[in-house]
Amino acid sequence: EDQVTQSPEALRLQEGESSSLNCSYTVSGLRGLFWYRQDPGKGPEFLFTLYSAGEEKEKERLKATLTKKESFLHITAPKPEDSATYLCAVALSGSTLGRLYFGRGTQLTVWP
Amino acid sequence: DGGITQSPKYLFRKEGQNVTLSCEQNLNHDAMYWYRQDPGQGLRLIYYSQIVNDFQKGDIAEGYSVSREKKESFPLTVTSAQKNPTAFYLCASSSSNRVGNQPQHFGDGTRLSIL
Numbered sequence: 001e002d003q004v005t006q007s008p009e010a011l012r013l014q015e016g017e018s019s020s021l022n023c024s025y026t027v028s029g030l031r032g033l034f035w036y037r038q039d040p041g042k043g044p045e046f047l048f049t050l051y052s053a054g055e056e057k058e059k060e061r062l063k064a065t066l067t068k069k070e071s072f073l074h075i076t077a078p079k080p081e082d083s084a085t086y087l088c089a090v091a092l093s094g095s096t097l098g099r100l101y102f103g104r105g106t107q108l109t110v111w112p
Numbered sequence: 113d114g115g116i117t118q119s120p121k122y123l124f125r126k127e128g129q130n131v132t133l134s135c136e137q138n139l140n141h142d143a144m145y146w147y148r149q150d151p152g153q154g155l156r157l158i159y160y161s162q163i164v165n166d167f168q169k170g171d172i173a174e175g176y177s178v179s180r181e182k183k184e185s186f187p188l189t190v191t192s193a194q195k196n197p198t199a200f201y202l203c204a205s206s207s208s209n210r211v212g213n214q215p216q217h218f219g220d221g222t223r224l225s226i227l
Contacts, residue, residue: 004154032213043116043202043218044155087155091213098143098162098206100216102154 003027006088006103013110016077021106023088024070031091033071034100035064038085047073047086078110114139118203118219124227125190125197133188133222135203142208144186145216148172149200158201161186162208190224198225 007022023033032051036044048057050066057064061082063074073086085107089100116137125131137144143162147155157170161180175194180186186205190197200223204216 034213034215036218041221041223043118043204043220046215046217049213049215089155089216096160096162096168098145098208098213098216099157099160100213102147104152104154 003092003101004088004090004103006086006106008106009104010107011109013075013078013108015079015110015112018074018076018078020075021073021086021108022070023073023103025090027090027092029093031093033066034089034091035071035073036087036089038087038105044087075108078108080110080112083108083110116203116205116217116219118201118222120222121220123222123224125224126227128192130189130191131224133190133201133203133224135186135188135219136184137186137203137205137219138184139205139207139217140183141205141217142183143206144180145204145206146170146176146178146186146188147202147204149202149221155202158188200224 005024035047038044048064053068055066061076065072085105087105089102119134145160146158149155156172158176159178161167167178167180177189200221202221203219206214206216
């Protein structure tokens, strides 16, 4: 059973159409939640770390938020260059320090 | 520029052959990781190492082996025992932190295929 679930699996947006991606986790004891962006044929690129409920981080058109059981990645007025797969990962207390558990990702396509 | 270098970018394996994927980092990170990525699946952990000369199995270690003789290097060998090696392999590293987890930083991967 997946410990990290991302939804939707795929999302198509028109340029400028804001939306949100979801990452939910089923385990307790969150040590940290991480968002990555991955372009085709490339390794994931780190975006944000969130450590506690209520925390928010922003970078350009992206804003990540965290509650006790899920995180959202809000994309405001997206552009075609925001098209990528967005991955969420969690670090859990009680597991090996440094170990991350990844979701399957949301593939975002932004068309002009 | 500091970063993680994986080589080669593409690799082909013949039946019964062992192949080694290279991963080098100049970020001075203690911890290094190997993941396998298949279409429609999340990253799955193969092996990880938190310090030189020490490493642990991840969730899918069967058919793989690693070494960690230097801080900068963490090569992965895909052995002939791995019957389904075709995948995208990613190497990552992170700094050690006892308070909270630090993000992992990734290389650009090696795509392995069977001939």
